[in-house]
Amino acid sequence: MKALVLSGGAGTRLRPITHTSAKQLVPVANKAVLFYGLESIAEAGITDVGMIVGDTAAEIEEAVGDGSQFGLKVTYIPQERPLGLAHAVLIARDYLGDDDFVMYLGDNFIVGGISGLVDEFRGNRPDAQILLTRVPDPRAFGVAELDPSGQVIGLEEKPDRPKSDLALVGVYLFTPLIHEAVRAIEPSWRGELEITHAIQHLIDSRADVRSTVITGYWKDTGNVGDMLEVNRMVLEGMDRRIDGDVDTASETIGRVVVEEGARIVNSRIVGPAVIGSGTVISNSYVGPFTSVAENCRITDSELEFSIVLRDSSIQxxxxxxxxxxxxxxxxxxxPSVPSAHRFVLGDHSKVQITS
Structure with a gap:
């Protein structure tokens, strides 16, 4: 069994961060979101990974390398433009061959990994298996419709009027039958080959399409709010570890990680929080659910429920x-500027000013 990891896309919802950085490499708890997915794939016993890359290919390849740091063998598959998830399957045909595979969206985060899902698929081997979760507003997702027995009978991509609250999570498992489906569909109104359309083609062809509804934690880290929420959740699961230098005038409370090479000077750190190597926190307060990456400077400031990427300073x-x-x-x-009011007032005006 192989894995197909999608690491292209423009990351428009995370701009301006993604103007200069791949969205899959934005860190939560000082580790790239993509790395959590690769670790989950390795834990599931899959070693061969095809990685779809786009405009940020050089950055992704520099970070992931040949995959050996994760116990994986990574092959890069370039995609000229992000033309849909089914298009990614289409261009990966030669790499995937006749193997079953799991398709994993590189900016998704699933607590507990995918080992159980992969084992279930290997044991039952349906033609396709999708992962679903209930969401408050399904209009932003692919949405599944189930019959009373729980069988998948329909899929829609970002519908205006969803038929259920079951959204597709960014993990899919397929047999080689999916290759016929992605070749059979046409681009959607968005100009993309939708994986929901390909799976619907399987359903219409009476293929065995199964679903698993998860109740655990899942996030598509496509916007700032979701990134901060995933960061919060990951930090809550960390153990306290002080490897850096904390002076006697400083205080660390709760699940605080201070990496080797970091320095805390006359400051208060309240966990869960992580301070990266080479970072200096001085005369400051860092509050819960905060990740500060390596080689940062925080001086005479307060910071809480935030993510600070490497080599930045807050003073x-x-x-x-x-x-x-x-x-x-x-x-x-x-810089401070004098306070002043400037008016052009017509006749008979009345003005009230709060100083």
Missing amino acids: GVGRIEASLIGRHVEVTPA
């Missing part, structure tokens, strides 16, 4: 919260 700006701060960013106070 003297008071309190920051619920923020995603990119690489090589400098945050400093604005």
Whole structure:
């Protein structure tokens, strides 16, 4: 069995971060989202991974390499443009051959991994197996319709009027029959080959399409709010570890990780939080659910429920919260300017000013 990992796409919902960085490499708890998925694939006993890459191919390849750091063998498959999930299957045909495979969206995060799902698929070997979860607003997702027995009878991509609240999670398992389906469908109104259409083709052909509804944690880390939420969840599962230098004037409370080479000076760190190697926190407060990557500087500031990427500095700006701060960013106070009011007032005006 192989894996097909999708690591292309423009990441428009995470701009401006993704103007200069692949969305799959934005870190949660100081580790790229993509790495969690690769670790899950390796834990499921899959070693051969085809990785779909686009405009950020060089960055993805630099981070993942040949996959050996994860116990994997990675082959890169270029996609000129993001033309849909089914298009990714189409261009990976030669790599996948006649093997069964799991398709994993590289910006998705699933607690507990996929080992159980893969074992279930290997044991029963339906033509396709999809993962579903209930969401409050399914209009932003592929949506599945089930009959009373739980059989999948229909799929829609981002419908205006969803027939259920069951959204497709970004993990799919297929036999080689899917290759016939992706060749049989036409592009959607979005100009993409939709995997939902390909699976619907299987359903219409009376193929064995099964679903598993998960109740555990899943997130598509496509926007800042979801990134911060995944970061919070991962940090909650971390154990306290102080490998860096914390001076006697500082205090660390709860599940705090201070990586080797980091320094905490006259500061207070309240976990869960992680401070990356080479980072210096001085005269500051770092609150819960915060990840600060390597080689950052936090001085005379307060930071909570945020992600700070590597080589950034925050100096003297008071309190920051619920923020995603990119690489090589400098945050400093604005220069003070005199306060003044300027008016052009017509006849008979009345003006009230709060000083």
